[in-house]
């Protein structure tokens with residue numbers, strides 16, 4: 001274990017690392033919409049999958065809204081269902 005890691009551990013780090021906070025709860029002005037291209041892109045992996053809650057740190061409520069926005073964006077061809085060249 002490196003010295004840097006030890007120092008972090010002292011700061012009451014749980015086994016699972018730092019607890020992530022939901023960005024949308026922290027900042028209510030952030031709009032979850034399929035029209036928000038940046039947001040949709042950020043919640044889609046490079047394979048086209050919706051990024052999991054444990055990765056993004058979103059709460060259940062907001063993750064549902066994000067997932068719905070991504071699905072609408074896919075339907076409107078704003079986001080990919082799957083990237084073909086990854087086959």
Ligand SMILES: [Zn+2]
Nearest residue numbers: 022025059062
């Ligand atoms: Zn939230």
